[in-house]
Amino acid sequence: MLVKTFGSALFGIEAIPITIEVNIDKGIQFFLVGLPDSAVKESQQRIEAALGNTGFKYPKQKIVINMAPADIRKEGSSYDLPIAIGIMAASGQVDSEKLEQFIIMGELSLDGGLKPIKGALPIAIKAMKGGFRGMVIPKENAAEAAVVTEIEVYGAENISEVVGFLNGENTLSRTIIDPELDFQAHNTQYEFDFADVKGQENIKRALEIAASGGHNAILIGPPGSGKTMLAKRLPSILPPLSLEEALETTKIHSVSGVLGKNKSLVSVRPFRSPHHTISDAGLVGGGTYPQPGEISLAHHGVLFLDELPEFKRSVLEVMRQPMEDRVVTISRARISVDFPASFMLVAAMNPCPCGYYNHPDQECVCSPGIVQKYLNKISGPLMDRIDLHVEVVPVLFKDLADRRSGERSEEIRKRVIKARKIQEKRFAGKHDVHCNAQMSSSMLQAFCDIDDTGRSLLKNAMERLSLSARAYDRILKVARTIADLDQAEAIRTEHLAEAIQYRSLDRETWGS
Numbered sequence: 001m002l003v004k005t006f007g008s009a010l011f012g013i014e015a016i017p018i019t020i021e022v023n024i025d026k027g028i029q030f031f032l033v034g035l036p037d038s039a040v041k042e043s044q045q046r047i048e049a050a051l052g053n054t055g056f057k058y059p060k061q062k063i064v065i066n067m068a069p070a071d072i073r074k075e076g077s078s079y080d081l082p083i084a085i086g087i088m089a090a091s092g093q094v095d096s097e098k099l100e101q102f103i104i105m106g107e108l109s110l111d112g113g114l115k116p117i118k119g120a121l122p123i124a125i126k127a128m129k130g131g132f133r134g135m136v137i138p139k140e141n142a143a144e145a146a147v148v149t150e151i152e153v154y155g156a157e158n159i160s161e162v163v164g165f166l167n168g169e170n171t172l173s174r175t176i177i178d179p180e181l182d183f184q185a186h187n188t189q190y191e192f193d194f195a196d197v198k199g200q201e202n203i204k205r206a207l208e209i210a211a212s213g214g215h216n217a218i219l220i221g222p223p224g225s226g227k228t229m230l231a232k233r234l235p236s237i238l239p240p241l242s243l244e245e246a247l248e249t250t251k252i253h254s255v256s257g258v259l260g261k262n263k264s265l266v267s268v269r270p271f272r273s274p275h276h277t278i279s280d281a282g283l284v285g286g287g288t289y290p291q292p293g294e295i296s297l298a299h300h301g302v303l304f305l306d307e308l309p310e311f312k313r314s315v316l317e318v319m320r321q322p323m324e325d326r327v328v329t330i331s332r333a334r335i336s337v338d339f340p341a342s343f344m345l346v347a348a349m350n351p352c353p354c355g356y357y358n359h360p361d362q363e364c365v366c367s368p369g370i371v372q373k374y375l376n377k378i379s380g381p382l383m384d385r386i387d388l389h390v391e392v393v394p395v396l397f398k399d400l401a402d403r404r405s406g407e408r409s410e411e412i413r414k415r416v417i418k419a420r421k422i423q424e425k426r427f428a429g430k431h432d433v434h435c436n437a438q439m440s441s442s443m444l445q446a447f448c449d450i451d452d453t454g455r456s457l458l459k460n461a462m463e464r465l466s467l468s469a470r471a472y473d474r475i476l477k478v479a480r481t482i483a484d485l486d487q488a489e490a491i492r493t494e495h496l497a498e499a500i501q502y503r504s505l506d507r508e509t510w511g512s
Contacts, residue, residue, distance in 0.1 A: 002022070005022070005082040006019055012255075014122055015122040018067055018068070021068065022064075023090065025061065029062050035067070036079075037076075040067075050084065051159075054158070054160050056163070057091070061091075076107075078105045078117035081104055081114065081136075089166075093163070094163055105137050114156055115138060116138045118255055119251075122254065127151055128150045136165065136172070142154070149176075152174050155172070177264055179243070192233045193409045194406055195408045198395055198400050199399030199400070207231075211234060212419035212420065213423070215477070215478060216323070216345040217388035217390060218383075218505070219349075219390050221350070222351070222393075226392065227306075227392050231306075231346045234302050235268065239417050240268075249299050249300050250265050270300070271301055272301070280315050282294060283319065290330040293328070295343055296340060302346055308349040309378060316379070317379060323345065351371065352371040352374050360393065418485075444476055451490075475503060482495040
């Protein structure tokens with residue numbers, strides 16, 4: 001008897017429908033075809049044990065299973081459930097009437113329990129577009145898939161519940177959530193708040209500017225000065241995710257398997273902080289079967305690289321193209337996959353190997369030339385893509401001992417949102433530009449005009465501070481953001497002056 005069940009394969013962050021054809025005939029052999037990987041091939045042993053331990057029969061006949069289309073590689077253990085249901089339907093243990101209406105996915109344990117799968121949200125979106133009535137998946141993935149309200153989502157804990165549901169013997173409860181209500185309830189909940197930060201008002205100001213314009217930033221200062229603590233609080237002042245941004249971010253986290261159990265949407269901007277021993281593929285994505293990297297997991301959020309010079313140079317260099325294009329393309333011999341990568345880069349580093357160059361109290365013990373050699377671990381092209389260079393100094397005792405709370409992240413975020421709304425209006429109609437940091441050279445001429453006084457100031461700054469030519473565009477973009485925070489139509493001299501001070505590492509005299 002021939003029976004068809006339906007599953008789905010993941011291709012990047014999108015899903016592709018898979019038809020699983022099961023035919024049982026005379027004989028004793030088992031054949032699984034359709035380009036399955038090792039995990040799919042091993043499903044036979046898991047299915048046989050799961051059926052035996054839950055009171056069902058595994059047919060001792062010739063079983064041929066074809067996973068179509070056969071030219072797409074099938075990966076992972078999430079095909080256990082649709083294959084098992086197909087075998088049971090072909091052997092007469094399951095009513096096949098409902099099978100064509102549902103996408104069925106899930107990994108089987110030997111006792112018949114269902115384990116969570118990756119990519120439930122993109123699979124649900126594809127099921128909706130494919131005209132399926134609903135999905136039957138592990139219970140831990142049900143809330144995630146139920147974000148797609150147009151289809152019915154049923155979460156099961158074991159294969160017995162799935163069989164009962166298909167045979168009409170028991171009713172699985174449909175998982176229903178209100179994505180917008182659930183999202184709005186959690187999209188401003190952050191673990192860290194700027195109210196906990198003592199002193200460092202100038203650093204808070206720099207991060208507020210970075211958040212307002214979407215600028216990349218680097219914090220440079222001695223150990224213990226608060227660089228990491230400040231960076232962790234940056235997501236709390238960024239504008240809340242829109243529902244569309246949350247859906248796109250959730251798809252990436254779902255495919256990577258980092259969304260978490262019983263979660264629906266990623267409701268707050270992600271903050272990713274990989275260790276400096278990370279590989280190229282770990283950062284930008286890749287592998288034999290391409291998976292998203294850290295820069296994609298930080299999509300619509302913050303990628304924090306602590307101890308920047310300690311990262312391998314090759315790892316840092318592969319970020320350059322995604323930082324400009326906001327997408328990373330992973331190409332292999334047979335496939336090419338695009339992963340979104342629109343993130344804010346925030347880096348932190350010590351000024352020298354010992355950490356105390358320019359320290360007000362501690363003496364630097366590094367020999368001459370070592371400081372510049374340390375900075376040279378970061379290439380010019382990468383530094384060129386960082387708008388704000390912020391020098392962090394140790395916090396004074398009087399600030400540490402002050403029991404008063406600082407300004408809350410909520411108040412800073414209000415100013416950031418006002419500045420972003422100005423930018424939304426400015427870039428209306430330009431689908432690929434959303435904030436000042438993304439402006440092109442032609443946009444700089446249109447939106448960053450400065451008067452003669454400002455032009456003279458910028459000229460003197462570049463000459464006296466030995467700023468490089470590449471700093472010019474960055475200074476104008478940051479000045480435009482500062483003007484937006486002031487609700488100013490034009491860039492004034494004080495806006496330019498503040499922007500110029502954020503180019504510390506461009507000075508030829510720095511570190512020499």
